[in-house]
Amino acid sequence: MSGEIRDAAAVARDLRRIVGDAHVLEPVPAELLQDATETRGVRGSALAAVVPADAEEVAAVVRWAGAQGVPVVPRGGGTGYSGGAVPDAGSVVLSTDRLTGPGRLVPEAWRGTFGAGTTTAEVQRRCLEAGLFFGPNPGSAESCRIGGNVATNAGGPRSFRHGSTRAWVGGLEVVLPGGDLVRLGGDARKSVETLDLLGLVCGSEGTLGVVCEVTLRLQPAPEIALPVLAVYPDRATGLRAIAAVMACGVVPTALEFLDGGALRASAAAFPGGLPDDAAFAVLAEALGTTEVARLEAAALADALADDALALRRPDSRAEVDALWRWRDGVSLAVVAARGGKLSEDVVVPVERLGEALESVDRLGAEHGVPVTSWGHAGDGILHATVLVDRSDEAALAGARGAAHAMLGIAADLGGSLSGEHGIGAVKLAGAATLDPAVLAAQRAVKDALDPRGIMNPGRKLPPG
């Protein structure tokens, strides 16, 4: 980071020469200084925000920043859960809002190219219009941007079968920290002609460059989505149902769970209602051609039926959409329970999900805070969450302690600190406990590609 205090007005003047007067914001609007970690009190500060029109302007901004030693914080939709796009004082926010272009779809090759600032929902809509399908579906699709999905390697429920964003990316246009605008990968569906720099940028949270354009390897649009939801009287029964799905021979597109707390918080919004004694829910989905999806959904329903209190199999498009809207709304419903939450996206080996959920409960009891979990059961990802009244400072401190302790579940059970949300700013202390040789290797890679340390410094990698 820059060692000197800079004059925001002078910085803005420089940036206006690159992108034009209308596209530099100084002072920076509050909404560009926060992300979803605002619910845990994370707020940033920046000299200015710049909104380049195209990749060439992005490159010019990055070159200027390198020459000046000013940190650059790339920003998509600002929907992150880890503070990865929340700027530190003295930096410049680089918004991808104008990198939306017309895009290019090649239906016969299952390929689409989109500007980084395109919302994920818009990518999904345009793909569907062309008979194609983009699988990753983070809950914030209407706000988040495809460039941010790449930068965080975003996932979501349907990544169980289809993989996180990385699995769908064939090419990237990226401005590297030195200011070079490069293409990594491209229109070819496969390539091993270089080291996998493309994969390295995916999930790097803006620390290795600015993603300007994304070329996606798509699939044919499914004719139908058939989710199956079952609720159970207790966790143990629900975990057996998850195991039954894993053993049924079908790979569902999604395999989700909600424990009792998340289920209660969201039950009122569940289309058609749920039994009062439901204490655990499992959601599996089949997706594809109508014939195949019906066969697979039947197999999933069989696997989920044992000891279920209720089984819901929405069939019409409207019912299916309503179910997923409910699922996407779980996070907000949990927030509403107490006004706030701290949430970690710890990952454990799938067979240890039960142990992880017990650990969450135990940590909640130890810290005297209410906890709940839901997430992507098939991938072993639990959104381990502490409910908190944000106006209660003492409760907030307890919640922070409990949330931090949740990260220990990953180490205890041989998992990962984050499956999808990333490290950003809020998990740096956790990440600092990883193998020092691994940390040194990633630091070496970062320093090699960004010797001036201007690309989103202080994020993703713990201090060297």
Next chain:
Amino acid sequence: MSGEIRDAAAVARDLRRIVGDAHVLEPVPAELLQDATETRGVRGSALAAVVPADAEEVAAVVRWAGAQGVPVVPRGGGTGYSGGAVPDAGSVVLSTDRLTGPGRLVPEAWRGTFGAGTTTAEVQRRCLEAGLFFGPNPGSAESCRIGGNVATNAGGPRSFRHGSTRAWVGGLEVVLPGGDLVRLGGDARKSVETLDLLGLVCGSEGTLGVVCEVTLRLQPAPEIALPVLAVYPDRATGLRAIAAVMACGVVPTALEFLDGGALRASAAAFPGGLPDDAAFAVLAEALGTTEVARLEAAALADALADDALALRRPDSRAEVDALWRWRDGVSLAVVAARGGKLSEDVVVPVERLGEALESVDRLGAEHGVPVTSWGHAGDGILHATVLVDRSDEAALAGARGAAHAMLGIAADLGGSLSGEHGIGAVKLAGAATLDPAVLAAQRAVKDALDPRGIMNPGRKLPPG
């Protein structure tokens, strides 16, 4: 590389102290000094070969090599097509032959861990015994090793639906060039807790470390594989069939093609024979539960049927295996036609496959050499091949010129120099033509992780 001429006997003495007398080979047997590029005359030389018993011994060898400045060339089954594991004089070959361990399978979590020296076929067999499935299937499964599959990011026909090896790897035990033994990823199915060092190692062809153990994210074993093969009177008809498959709504596990030359060379071995006037073949496969695979195979057969001279739909396990044995044998059948071949695995955007095949023909005519192509149509990968009598030096020179010119197809059509085989030694001249900024970035990463330059130097990356 080491600047001094070393005494092989002294090197062997040092290595024997690490791995024991029986596990250092000096002089090095000829079979450890070559790979599949032997058919184009590539042969190597090395001071010694070392065969460590476990990851700790690998780390000790790498630390010794670092201290001595001796290049280390990691080697799996030696089945590569790019000379990536063919050593230069003055180096030490590190064979993974003894890194076979018992492995660990966790069927309920769709996970398996295998020593790097385990053959891919053994991985596939053990997975199937546990009710699981490993998708990548390079033609050399009985010889190649899972560690080599990772190092090259190997693919094969079934990677069209399921992705190359990278998509199946959840964790690696790797000795980094500095001699640290680290775990990247692990038993969690997803992780974004660090930069994607795991992905960086995949496909790095031994230049960033030695893969010692591989943890795979598997899928439930399919009940049945149903390939459908159709032959056509000409290329244009075959290309329309490929487009019809891409438009039919099903994602086949494999979508392969053979042009007239490859088909003629292998026709005698085709189970049940093929029409004499067949000049192009397309092979698509459905794989999964019996019910689903039958539905999908029917859709694929419909898509392939228009204007086909013949359609073959093997249904029994024995017939299906025979068909895939024939497909796996195409490469050798093409070799047999003239005694030798030079083959490139150029990738083009799928919609430009026809142009690429025309370019191969044109280059063959221009260089006065017989050419043929086959490969993974759905991924746009063509094994663009020059047939050659290896005892004819003039013919060999012409063939080399034509093969090198084939690499230009990738650049002309917006593709990639290599989809699966890698750069190794034989494509370095081609790789040197890539964007200098991309080459500089990968060189920076390599130098950061391997400052002494001891891990398979002179491979994958063109000289800096």
